[in-house]
Amino acid sequence: MASRAMNVVRTSATSTANAQVTFHDEVVKLIDVSKCIGCKACQTACLEWNDQVLDIGEFTGSYQVPSDLTPSMFTLMRFNEWENPKTGELEWLIRKDGCMHCADPGCLAACPAPGAIVQYDNGIVDFVAENCIGCGYCVKGCPFNIPRISAEPAKAHKCTLCSDRVAVGEGPACAKACPTEAIVFGTKPDMLKHAAGRLTDLKSRGFDNAGLYNPDGVSGTHVMYVLPHADQPELYSDLPRDPRISPWVRTWKGATKTYTSLAAMAVFVVGAFVHHVGTGANRVSSEDEEKGRRVIEGRD
Amino acid sequence: MPADSSGASTVKRHPLDVRVAHWVAAVSFILLGLSGLGLFTPGLFFLTALFGGGETARWLHPWLGLALALSYLVLFIRFIGSCLWAQEDTTWMSHLSDAMSGREEKLPEIGKFNPGQKLYFWGMALLIVVLLVTGVVIWQAYFSTLTTIETQRMAVLIHSIAAVLAILGFIVHIHMVTWEPGTLRAMINGTVTGGWAWKHHRKWLRQVTGTKH
Numbered sequence: 001m002a003s004r005a006m007n008v009v010r011t012s013a014t015s016t017a018n019a020q021v022t023f024h025d026e027v028v029k030l031i032d033v034s035k036c037i038g039c040k041a042c043q044t045a046c047l048e049w050n051d052q053v054l055d056i057g058e059f060t061g062s063y064q065v066p067s068d069l070t071p072s073m074f075t076l077m078r079f080n081e082w083e084n085p086k087t088g089e090l091e092w093l094i095r096k097d098g099c100m101h102c103a104d105p106g107c108l109a110a111c112p113a114p115g116a117i118v119q120y121d122n123g124i125v126d127f128v129a130e131n132c133i134g135c136g137y138c139v140k141g142c143p144f145n146i147p148r149i150s151a152e153p154a155k156a157h158k159c160t161l162c163s164d165r166v167a168v169g170e171g172p173a174c175a176k177a178c179p180t181e182a183i184v185f186g187t188k189p190d191m192l193k194h195a196a197g198r199l200t201d202l203k204s205r206g207f208d209n210a211g212l213y214n215p216d217g218v219s220g221t222h223v224m225y226v227l228p229h230a231d232q233p234e235l236y237s238d239l240p241r242d243p244r245i246s247p248w249v250r251t252w253k254g255a256t257k258t259y260t261s262l263a264a265m266a267v268f269v270v271g272a273f274v275h276h277v278g279t280g281a282n283r284v285s286s287e288d289e290e291k292g293r294r295v296i297e298g299r300d
Numbered sequence: 301m302p303a304d305s306s307g308a309s310t311v312k313r314h315p316l317d318v319r320v321a322h323w324v325a326a327v328s329f330i331l332l333g334l335s336g337l338g339l340f341t342p343g344l345f346f347l348t349a350l351f352g353g354g355e356t357a358r359w360l361h362p363w364l365g366l367a368l369a370l371s372y373l374v375l376f377i378r379f380i381g382s383c384l385w386a387q388e389d390t391t392w393m394s395h396l397s398d399a400m401s402g403r404e405e406k407l408p409e410i411g412k413f414n415p416g417q418k419l420y421f422w423g424m425a426l427l428i429v430v431l432l433v434t435g436v437v438i439w440q441a442y443f444s445t446l447t448t449i450e451t452q453r454m455a456v457l458i459h460s461i462a463a464v465l466a467i468l469g470f471i472v473h474i475h476m477v478t479w480e481p482g483t484l485r486a487m488i489n490g491t492v493t494g495g496w497a498w499k500h501h502r503k504w505l506r507q508v509t510g511t512k513h
C-alpha cells in the first residue's frame with residue numbers, strides 16, 4: 001500500500017491525481033563517488049532493511065557482486081577500473097547504482113496498472129506491489145535500467161529510497177550504514193549545499209571536471225551523484241550522459257496514439273453500423289436459391 | 301442433392317479442421333483484444349477484470365497469442381490456395397462501391413474468396429506475424445533478456461499499433477458476416493446454401509459443382 005505518511009502527487013495509469021506536480025520538502029540522497037571505498041555496507045544494509053536474501057551467485061571476476069541488480073538487490077556497487085590518460089594513473093571508479101527517483105519518472109509514465117507506481121510529494125518514486133501486474137512496462141520506461149521483475153509472484157522491484165523509513169523521519173538504510181559518509185540524505189537545499197562544498201574540495205584537489213549529476217532530461221533526480229569526472233559520466237559503469245524518457249516510450253504512451261486508436265475503432269464500429277442500416281443486409285433471394293440449385297443439380 | 305432444413309440446396313464450404321482452427325483463432329483474438337486493450341490505456345484497464353484482474357490478463361495474453369498464431373497457421377495453409385490474386389479480383393476492386401452496396405450483378409463472378417476477404421487474409425497474416433514477433437520480444441517472463449530494452453520499447457509500440465490495425469480489420473470482418481446473412485453457417489456446420497454461393501461466389505460454385513460456364 002502507498003504510504004499514508006506522505007502525500008502522493010502522481011499515480012501510474014491514473015489521470016485524476018494531481019496532474020500538476022508540486023513537491024514539498026523535497027528529499028535527496030546524495031552519493032559522493034569520490035568518498036566511496038567500495039565496502040558495500042550500503043548493499044548489505046539494503047538487503048537487511050528490506051528483508052531480502054540473495055541467491056548464491058557466480059563469481060564473475062569482479063568485486064561487483066551480484067553482477068547486476070536483481071529483484072532482491074535494489075542497489076549495486078558497480079566497479080570500473082580506468083586508466084586516466086592525463087595522469088597515467090589507475091582510478092577505481094565505484095558507483096552505487098539504483099533508482100534515481102526522477103522528478104519525471106519513465107516507469108510511472110509507462111505503467112499500465114493504476115496505483116502500481118506512486119510519486120510522493122517529497123520526490124520519492126515507489127512501487128506498490130499489490131497493484132503491480134508484473135508486465136515489465138516500467139523496465140521499458142526507465143532511462144536508467146533499474147526495475148527488475150521477480151518470477152513468482154511477478155512483481156517489479158527497485159530501491160524505495162526507504163520510503164518506509166523516511167515516512168517516520170529516518171534516513172535510508174544505506175546512508176545510515178555508510179562508514180565514510182559517501183551517502184548522505186536530507187532536504188534538497190541542504191544536499192545541494194553539501195554537494196557544492198564537496199565540489200569545491202574536489203576542484204581544489206585537481207578534479208577540474210568534478211560536478212553534480214542531477215540530469216535535466218528527467219527534470220532532475222532525487223538521488224544525485226558527486227562525480228570527480230562529471231564531464232564523462234559514462235566512465236562510471238555507463239551512467240547515461242543525458243537520460244530522458246525514450247521517444248519510443250513517449251509515442252507509445254502519448255495521447256496522440258491513444259486517442260487516434262480509440263477514435264479509429266469507434267469510427268469503424270459506427271461505420272459498420274451505418275453501412276448495415278444504410279444499405280440493408282445483402283440478402284440471398286429465393287431467385288438466387290433457385291439459380292444456385294440449378295447449378296448444383298447440374299442443369300445450368 | 302444435399303439440402304438444409306428450409307429445403308435450400310447446400311454446398312460444403314469448410315471442412316471440420318478449418319472450422320475448428322477458425323473458432324480457436326476467433327475466440328483467442330477476441331480475448332487477446334480485450335486483455336491487450338486493458339493494458340493499452342488506463343481508461344480501459346477495467347477490461348482486465350474480465351480475466352480476474354490485471355495479473356491474470358497480463359499472464360494469459362501471450363499464451364493466447366500463441367494459440368492465435370498456431371490456429372492462424374492452419375488457416376493460412378488451408379486458405380492460401382484460394383487467396384491468391386485472380387484476374388477478376390482487380391475488376392472487382394474497381395467496382396468496390398458496387399460491392400459495398402450489394403449490387404453484385406455489376407461484379408465479375410468470384411472464386412471461393414472475394415478480394416476483400418483475400419486482403420483480410422493477407423493483412424491478418426502479416427499483422428499476426430508482427431504481433432507474434434513483437435509480442436515475444438516484450439514477453440517479460442521468458443524473453444526479457446533476449447533483446448535490448450531499446451528494442452523492447454520499439455516492439456511494444458509496434459505491437460500496440462499492429463493490434464489496433466488488426467482490431468479494425470476484425471471489426472470489418474465481423475460486420476461482413478452480419479451484413480451477408482447466410483455466411484456464419486459456413487463456419488458452424490461448414491455449408492452454405494446454393495443461393496448464397498450463387499450470389500456471392502459464383503465462380504467457386506461452378507468450380508465445386510464441376511459445371512462450366
Ligand code: HEM
Pocket residue numbers: 112135329332333334335336337339340341357358359360361362363364365366368369428431432434435436438439440456459460463464466467
Ligand atoms: C500473436 C501473438 C501475441 C503475443 C505473443 C502477444 C504478446 C503480448 C505481450 C507479452 C504483451 C505485453 C503485456 C503482457 O505481458 O501480457 C502484449 C500487449 C498487448 N497486446 Fe499482444 N500478443 C499477441 C497478439 C496480440 C493480438 C492479436 C492483439 C490484438 C487483438 C494484441 C493486443 C495487445 C495490446 C493492445 C497490448 C497492449 C499494448 C500496450 O501496452 O500499448 N496482442 N502482447
Ligand code: SF4
Pocket residue numbers: 012107110111112113116117127131132133134135136137138139147149155156
Ligand atoms: S511491472 Fe512495472 S509497469 Fe507493470 S504493473 Fe508493475 S510497476 Fe507497473
